[in-house]
Amino acid sequence: MTILVVTGTGTEIGKTVVTAALAAAARGRSVAVLKPAQTGLLPGEHGDVAEVARLAGEVTAVELARFPDPLAPATAARRAGLAPLRPQEVADAAQKLATEHDLVLVEGAGGLLVRFDDDGGTLADAAQLLGAPVLVVTPATLGTLNATALTAEALRARRLECAGVVIGSWPAEPGLDARCNLVDLPEAAGAPLAGAVPEGAGLLEPAVFRDRAPGWLAPHIGGTWAAAPDVPRLSGNPPRSPEYGGPSGA
Structure with missing residues (x-):
């Protein structure tokens, strides 16, 4: 694109x-x-x-x-x-x-x-x-499913392509709502979960931000992020939660 x-x-x-x-x-x-x-x-x-x-470096x-x-x-x-x-x-x-x-x-x-x-x-x-195409950024927590579904419906009504949904601030200690939303967001959007940026990423040193950024985004939008259970954190990836299929809040 x-x-x-x-x-x-x-x-x-x-x-x-x-x-x-x-x-x-x-x-x-x-x-x-x-x-x-x-x-x-x-x-x-x-x-x-x-x-x-x-944060990103050389851009116009x-x-x-x-x-x-x-x-x-x-x-x-x-x-x-x-x-x-x-x-x-x-x-x-x-x-x-x-x-x-x-x-x-x-x-x-x-x-x-x-x-x-x-x-x-x-x-x-x-x-x-x-x-x-339009990429939708959304929170991880309560209320996100309705807002995401409404945005996706507005895109479909205008025959606009949704390039996916990115969680704009994945919590350092995700609760039950955030972990479950990993599974439910793609259904609400009718589009893939295309990444998750860890909470506080904007506070990283620019060189560190640039180095880690690809790992927060799915390949179809330029990144290397593989799947929803591997949502990143600033200090590495959290373990999977066997109960909900998402990252553990522990």
């Missing part, structure tokens, strides 16, 4: 760190990271694309619009008195980057249907214009 759209089932669930892991795993390929709308930051402050570049980092209020892009643009971002602008920028790079990662804001503009334009619309 040349362009991959990264969305989430909500906010603060690890989309930026997953995007950085995807970029880091694309070794030997030129990578561009596109953030259509950055909200909640003032000009000059460290944003998501800057964080991806810090592009941010199309920035709005100071930590709100949905359409609302934040309206409050700031600034022009909103349109899905066509996102698609045009991604397509241009794709002519110059081997891989373009488009990281959304919040979930798939968060509004970019007052006409209802969303990241899903941009993905449709691009004909690009």
Whole structure:
């Protein structure tokens, strides 16, 4: 794939760190990271694309619009008195980057249907214009199955390909809910579990992050992660839980 759209089932669930892991795993390929709308930051402050570049190394980092209020892009643009971002602008920028790079990662804001503009334009619309697959980032804990199923249903309704589901922050001590969700998430998504990034991965030294990132992602998105029972931790892989087939919380 040349362009991959990264969305989430909500906010603060690890989309930026997953995007950085995807970029880091694309070794030997030129990578561009596109953030259509950055909200909640003032000009000059460290944003998501800057964080991806810090963790992943040499990438082309592009941010199309920035709005100071930590709100949905359409609302934040309206409050700031600034022009909103349109899905066509996102698609045009991604397509241009794709002519110059081997891989373009488009990281959304919040979930798939968060509004970019007052006409209802969303990241899903941009993905449709691009004909690009969408990777869904989700938490490991309670509530994730419903949110993942709803996101997957929205993708299917728009005939968009789901490239899989990645757990954005696998707990250091996973509980029963997280372990069971390893089995249930692919069914909820109707797509494969495509990886799990360990809790705290964004705090690793960049060189360590880049070295470990492929082990958090499935081969079809550039990694070496083999199967759900082998969910990684910062200090190695946990043993399998014979009762639930996932990693043990012990």
